[in-house]
Amino acid sequence: MCPPPPAASAGRRIPGSGAGPAGPDGRHGTPSLRAAHADWSADPRKDGRHGTPSLRAAHADWSADPRKRWISVATRGAAGWVAGAPRLVGPVETLLPDLLADGAPLALGLDLPLGLPREYAARLGAAPAAATVVPMPSLRDAPDFPAFLRGLDAGSAFFAVSPGLDTVSPARPFYPARGIRGMTRAAHAAALGLSGPAALSRLCDRATAERPAGAPLFWTLGANQSGKAAIAAWRDWLVPALGATPAAGAIPIRLWPFEGGLRALLAPGAAVLAEVYPAECLRQLGLRLGGSKRAQAPRRALAPALRATMARLGVQASPALDAAIADGFGADAAGEDRFDSVIGLLGLIAVLDGARPDFVPDDPWVRRWEGWVLGQTALPRDMPGAPARDMPGAPACWMTSGLPARGRGRRATANGRFLVVGRTSRIRRPGSASGCLCGVCPVPSRPSTEPSSAQESGMATTIAAKPRVAFIGTGGTMSSVGKGPLDVNDYGANNKRLEAAEILAAVPALAEVADVFAVPYKAVLSPDIDFADWRALAAECHRLAATEKGLAGIVIGHGTATLEETAYFLSLTLRTDIPVVVVGAQRPISALSTDVGMNLVGAVRVAASPEARGLGALVLLNDEIHAARDVTKTSTLRLQTFRTPDFGALGHADGDRVAFYRRPVRRAAPDTEFDVAALDAIPRVDIAYSYAGSDGTAIRAFVAAGARGIVQAGFAPGMNTPGDHAALREAVAAGVTVVESTRAGSGRVVLSTRLREAGILSADNLTPQKARILLALALTRTADPAAIARIFETY
Incomplete structure (x- = not known):
């Protein structure tokens, strides 16, 4: 049987910990990340x-x-x-x-332990007072580890390292002072009255699938020990600081x-x-x-x-x-x-900043006595009967069953990132009536030669075969939380957004299609994005492609305002054929009938599809797969806003499969000549808009501001007012490259005699905003009009 959970934890609400009654955000008392800063x-x-x-x-x-x-x-x-x-x-x-x-x-x-192993803490509470050699707090006196530290005396023998096993006791647990015969962790555990060497370690010290085990807290010998640092910090600093009174100016x-x-x-x-x-x-x-x-x-x-x-x-x-x-x-x-x-x-x-989750297992021993390592999301792999790496479910016993909503429905995968799964299920270990997986119960571990629960159920192979997809969340509507389910327009005023890991946790269906993990990345409003952000995103995609073994694809969550521009920039600059899919939403994640879930699931499925390789960056919204070059936002509010006016979608992400019906013929990633990794900036290119009576003032202002290129959003199929045309000729004469696009939103610009004689190039069928990106990148390589014309005919 497990030692009973600490009695003080019953009904106790830990601020910001996820324990306790349901709070205003519906996640069992877990305050929103932004509200925590209120x-x-x-x-x-x-x-x-x-x-x-x-x-x-x-x-x-x-x-x-x-x-x-x-x-x-x-x-x-x-x-x-x-x-x-x-x-x-x-x-x-x-x-x-x-x-x-x-x-x-x-x-x-601090890179030192903060907490006590649970079995040791339970041993302190169970020990009779007469057995305590020196005064020190016990579980009866201290409800948690901070109270334990506050009750210690800096001069206590607790901090004296035992020279031999004969002096080791719960009141003097640190050992050994030097290398001696019989110096084993098993003997150390026995001297402390613990069940075995594993009991010397906290859960967060144990090996996970991503790192080896850390040294036990009380062990003080060897290069990797942390006991000496714990003694120095606790005795010389934390105990005096925590024990100081407010009257003494305590912080x-x-x-x-x-x-x-x-x-x-x-x-x-x-x-x-x-x-x-x-x-x-x-x-x-x-x-x-x-x-x-x-x-x-x-x-x-x-x-x-x-x-x-x-x-x-x-x-x-x-x-x-x-x-x-x-x-x-x-x-x-x-x-x-x-x-x-x-x-x-x-x-x-x-x-x-929320780029990594503030994850703590929903376990009262961890939260009150053992502590946890900040940023660690992987659970110990040697927990008796623990699920296999990719098996849905989580360790379950009195400590971990009945998790509040924050812990239910997701788990930490072996690579230390969240994988959204179904509702946590209780897993019973063969031969164990309780099915306890806490690591404290005195039940034998499964022999390493015995198949795991996942293997027995036939699930391990199936789950392990799921493609791995990275999710980079940059913000946008899909991360926004409105004031209520009907707030679908002014949700930005609520100033509340979910981080990438939280978005994944909100879409449990993702676990059915892929192993999706969140990538730390800063949030940026879609209208605020610029070249520095694009370059950083491209670098992150290259890093993931180079370092994440078995990566099938990358999904980038993005605000829809500039989504098509980010996607096209990536399509022109990425040097990897791993699919990169940019996804957004028209309704916030909090809205009734939000499109976040299906858009994200569709994007992940496309990113994981082998057919998506080598097509350049793709855009997925409303079940439609679009080429980054051709797609554009056509409506402010409607769900079907992203369209490819001239040619239509490349395919669809349907419920049963990802279906492609055509492939782009223009050059795109990874077949690209552009490299921005070493660039601090790209040449300035501005867009001038034609309207009845426009006189070229904007064009001349752009030239005066230092523009090296101008994209003219002219009348279809490629015409300008006399005033604009004169200003464009002046710009060309001044060495500025001018490319004619159209304000119509679709269709190819006809390179008329009038445009050719003025030295103006054609944007082909690129929208003004896409032509601006291609012209800026072209100018990083050449200023020759013929070479730039070739680039516009190629990409």
């Missing part, structure tokens, strides 16, 4: 502290040796995040006062996840501490070192990818940090520590 704003002018950063994030790479403690700090103000260069932590007494000097809320990541310290959700805990003048490991952050951010992180060369080689990751997260490096990144953080031994502090900081920011 007491302070990203805009300093709105939070009552003009000029004060709205949030500070920091990560300290901790060590028992103060000379190896490095910290990186970033502040978020109205312009976004700005990160500074790593520096030494310095005296622990001044660490929090310095970071909180201006009153901005602080989130601080409010809150420990995640014991006291609530990360963003719900943030408050002015207070610090939120979380367990963060740079090695996991490196993997979660999609960064891969080409060698040991202890060497300067691999760190230096990672600089471009690291800068791209910071750009995706909206983090600007200070000049000092940028120089450190370029240098690989130095050639001395501390370079590794400086590097780790920056990687940990970026991992923390990814969770703070």
Whole structure:
């Protein structure tokens, strides 16, 4: 039998944790990510502290040796995040006062354990008072780990490392002080009265499908041990700081996840501490070192990818940090520590901004005693009877059955990202009446040679065969939450949006067609998107194609205002044949009869289709598959807004299959000559619009502003007013490339004698906005009119 759940947890609502009665957003008390920030704003002018950063994030790479403690700090103000260069932590007494000097809320990541193994915690509560050698809190005195720390004395023998097994006890758990005969973790566990060596570890310490197991908390020997760092931090810093009284000027310290959700805990003048490991952050951010992180060369080689990751997260490096990144953080031994502090900081920011989920298993022992690693979404793979990697369902016992809605209906896959699945089902292990999978119950584990539950059910092969598809959420209508189900027009005023992982969780049918995972990416309003965003999206697609083994396709969620332009840019610049499908929605995800679900499912199915390879970027809305070159938005509100006027859709994503009926003949990704990876900007190209009586004023203004190209949205099939025509001739004479399109929205521009004599080129049948993109890219390669004309005839 499991030890009973902590009694204090019954009916207890943990703010921001997902536990408790249903809240206003219908997710069992889980506050919306934006609502968690309601007491302070990203805009300093709105939070009552003009000029004060709205949030500070920091990560300290901790060590028992103060000379190896490095910290990186970033502040978020109205312009976004700005990160500074790593520096030494310095005296622990001044660490929090310095970071909180201006009153901005602080989130601080630490690469050391925060929590106790559940069986050890249960052992403390079960031990009679007479058996306690030195005064220390027990489960009877402390309802959770923060209270346990507050009840400790910094001078307690609890922090003394036992030299031998004869001195190990629940009151003195750290061991060994040095290498000795009989020094095994099994013997250590037995000395603590635990059931076995696995009981020394918390759930978050155990091996997952994406990383090996971490060292147990109380183990203090070896290169990978974390016990010494825990002792140094708990004894010298946390215990005194947590035990200080408000009268003594104590800073409010809150420990995640014991006291609530990360963003719900943030408050002015207070610090939120979380367990963060740079090695996991490196993997979660999609960064891969080409060698040991202890060497300067691999760190230096990672600089471009690291800068791209910071750009995706909206983090600007200070000049000092940028120089450190370029240098690989130095050639001395501390370079590794400086590097780790920056990687940990970026991992923390990814969770703070919603690019990674603030995931914690719905398990009272985890939430009250064991803790969790911030950003980790993979569950231990050695849990007795746990589901196979791709089997729907989740561990179920008194700890994990009856999950609130936040945990039900989705799980963490082996690659550490959310895969939306059906409702959590209870899985019974053969030979176990309780079906307990918690890892604490004294029941034997399934032998490794015995088939898993998934294999027994015949499901493992079926599920594992599902294609893997990446989902990059950039925002837009499909991420928006309105004020109610009938709010389908002014939903933006509600200023509430879902992150990519939350969108996936809201569409459980995705699990039936693919293994879909969310990719961390910053949100950007569709009207705000520009070349820098396009370049970053292209780089992210290339990174995914190069690093995600077995990736079938990529789906990009996008606002519909500029969706067709983003899709066409990607179709002209991507160097991979992996399908990239851009998808949007006309009704927000909160609306009655929203189109988000079917559009997203259709886009994923198209991205996973082998027939979609080599067609360039595609657009999917309203079940229709369109080529990025030809599609355009034709209606402000109607669901069937995206059309290909001249030629029609390429095919359809129907309920039973993806059906293609034609293929584009114009060049597109990956068969492209354009490369923007090294460009800081593309040449300025403006669009001038013809109307009755237009006199060329706009054209001359664009030339004066430095335009290298002008696309004229003229009258069909290729005519302009006398005033515009004269201004266009002047522009050509000044060395500006002019391309004639049409305001009609479809049809080919006829290159008349009048246009040819003026030196004006034809956009063929490209809309003005598409012609602008192609002309800008053409100008990155040539200014020769004949060469540009060839490009317009080819793409």
